[in-house]
Amino acid sequence: MGLFNKHSEIIREASLFRRNCAQVFDLLGYRSFAFIYDSPQDSAAIMRSLTNKRILLGVTGGIAAYKSAELTRMLVKAGAEVRVAMTPSAIEFITPLTMQALSGQRVHLDLLDADAEAGMGHIELARWADLIVVAPATADFIARMTHGQADDLLTTVVLASTAPIAIAPAMNQAMWADDITQNNLEALQNRSINVWGPASGKQACGDVGPGRMIEPQEIADRCIGVFNTTRLTGLKILITGGPTQEAIDPVRFISNYSSGKMAFALAAEAAEAGAQVTLVSGPVHLTTPDRVSRIDVKSAEQMLDAVMDHVAGTDIFIGVAAVADYRPVAPEEQKIKKTKNTMTLPLVKNPDIISRVATLSSAPVVIGFAAETENIEANAKEKLQSKGLDLVFANLAAETFNSNDASVIALSRQSQQTLGPGSKRSIARLMLDLIAEHFEKKTIPTEA
Ligand SMILES: Cc1cc2nc3c(=O)[nH]c(=O)nc-3n(C[C@H](O)[C@H](O)[C@H](O)COP(=O)(O)O)c2cc1C
DSSP: OOHHHHHHHHHHHHHHHHHHHHHHHHHHOGGGGGGOOOOTTOOHHHHTTTTTOEEEEEEOSSGGGGHHHHHHHHHHHTTOEEEEEEOTTGGGTSOHHHHHHHHSSOOBOOSSOHHHHHSSOHHHHHHHOSEEEEEEEOHHHHHHHHTTOOSSHHHHHHHHOOSOEEEEEOOOHHHHHSHHHHHHHHHHHHTTOEEOOOEEEEOTTSOEEEEEOOOHHHHHHHHHHHSOOOTTTTOEEEEEESBOOEEEETTEEEOOOOOSHHHHHHHHHHHHTTOEEEEEEOSOOOOOOTTEEEEEOOSHHHHHHHHHHHOTTOSEEEEOOBOOSEEESSOOSSOOOSOSSOOOOOEEEOOOHHHHHHTSTTOOEEEEEEEESSOHHHHHHHHHHHTTOSEEEEEEHHHHTTOSEEEEEEEOSSOEEEEEEEEHHHHHHHHHHHHHHHHHHHHSOOOO
């Protein structure tokens, strides 16, 4: 069974469980949302299905606003970065403090807010979002949105955004049935706005009929559905990249020509595919890819420490860094003077980071790189076996260091193939496909 199918199955089971819980908690009253039991099915797969996604949750002034608190919690749990914008009416129904506590972010309230404009202004907020969800969406908000009004922060952001937008209407059944509301909704749907719900049932005002906001779990599920799920979505990937610098004295070091470009390309592509990426980088001159968490180090020992600090819970470790094999035994504290005709620099072996990860008791899937100057295949095979790796990408060091292009041989115990030549970004995508395949083979038992 594919990883994606497995994710979907778990998500379906969890949804059912949550819905059962929600019914019980509904009976207890809305304040109980904070105590909703985290089901055992709240696995890593579900929890991270919105990894790297930026969701702007708009809350408007309806009775169902209390449910937006639970929705926030669910989106955050699914890995999304959530920011909340509330209309002035919404804050009569639920406090910004609650939304701030659950989203972990300052809540956006005012269009004319000098502070906000300096930092995250309405245009910036509109550009920031990968998805805007307005839940609940009142009849009034729907009317203002239909006519392109921009008289508060939320309507302005919605008008200024090119991101997908979804609204979850919530109102009295007669307001819902009114021709004006229905015409507004038709106009919005014609503009590709997603209208999620409403559900039918007993309403807060005592009426029965359509107009209830759909449940937070269903909205969260639909948010996940908006984004393309890849085989890497939600996986935790740790990558090392660049060279290391091994100090000789305060002004000199031993290093190599690695530019870090391959590791940064892999990190960028993995993050784009929805993985939660941590990149431990030696000294390079590259910009951190969007949504990648970067840790800068200099020496091999620092790189090992950073890797060991972050490896817990990692699904896939990719050791791209060109770690110096040796370091000076004892770096001089002062600059070495040019007094002798010759000098000897005693070196000691550096730790083997990739082997250390591969031999951990709960080791992730481990991918290595081999930059060779000769016998690429034989050396790569040896590395695969001796270090207990799942997959090795091998190439010629002189061709790959500092180049924007790459061509590699991918070697596993079962197969061998050539990837490229092509740009490092395109090769990174092919590599990640292979890596995902290996991850699935290793971690998901095949059906009998
Ligand atoms: C107690 C109370 C409950 C309300 N519930 C709703 C509702 O569920 N849906 C709705 O469309 N309007 C509801 N309203 C009316 C809205 O609050 C009103 O139309 C307001 O202007 C909406 O502003 P907003 O869309 O900017 O948030 C309610 C009003 C009150 C006083």
